[in-house]
Amino acid sequence: xxxxxxxxxxxxxxxxxxxxxxxxxxxxxxxxxxxxxxxxxxxxxxxxxxxxxxxxxxxxxxxxxxxxxxxxxxxxxxxxxxxxxxxxxxxxxxxxxxxxxxxxxxxxxxxxxxxxxxxxxxxxxxxxxxxxxxxxxxxxxxxxxxxxxxxxxxxx
Numbered sequence: 001x002x003x004x005x006x007x008x009x010x011x012x013x014x015x016x017x018x019x020x021x022x023x024x025x026x027x028x029x030x031x032x033x034x035x036x037x038x039x040x041x042x043x044x045x046x047x048x049x050x051x052x053x054x055x056x057x058x059x060x061x062x063x064x065x066x067x068x069x070x071x072x073x074x075x076x077x078x079x080x081x082x083x084x085x086x087x088x089x090x091x092x093x094x095x096x097x098x099x100x101x102x103x104x105x106x107x108x109x110x111x112x113x114x115x116x117x118x119x120x121x122x123x124x125x126x127x128x129x130x131x132x133x134x135x136x137x138x139x140x141x142x143x144x145x146x147x148x149x150x151x152x153x154x155x156x
Contacts, residue, residue: 002077004028004156009083009093011039011053015113018144019082022111025149026156028080033097036065046086057087060125063096071101078156079103080138082111088120098129106130109138109155 006028008019016032023030043052056062073079081097083090090112108130112119119137126135139152 002156003075004078004080005031005073005076006080006082007031007033007097008081009033009035009091009097011044011084011091015082015084018111018113018141019080021144022080022082022141022149022152025146026080026153029076031069031071033083033093034067034069035093036067053086053091056092057089060092062092063099064091064093066093066096066100068100073101073103073106076106079106079108080111080152080156081108082113082141085112085114085117085119085122085140088117089122089125094126095129098126098133103130103133105132107134107136107156109136109152111138111141111152113142114140 004026006019006023008015010016045051046054048054056064083094118140123135123137138155139148141148
């Protein structure tokens, strides 16, 4: 059986719950992508153009600092990468994560939570951060039903 890493970023806890369900279903290891400075509710106010998340997402080159942790990617056959959709794409901290480790030759299947939008240009925007990896769009997993998880697993 493949050894699976389920890496995720969750600002409010929604994506974390989905990642935990997926990791349990695939018997995978969880890896939390943590910002160096946690996001407050005010930071996440997408209606405020001066909120932290709005400012970060308006600059595609911005890379929020993250807490760097030991991660031996050679142990994993498959990687599932989860995050909330912000402004129709992955938060820029996902680029920070992909640029912080060597994903060469790895297949990365994405999953996301969203208030209504899809992946948009996420795959294209992440490819520059892990050019030697194979990044594929997985599923929007708001409910993380058993059926949704099964469909995601089939893509791994």
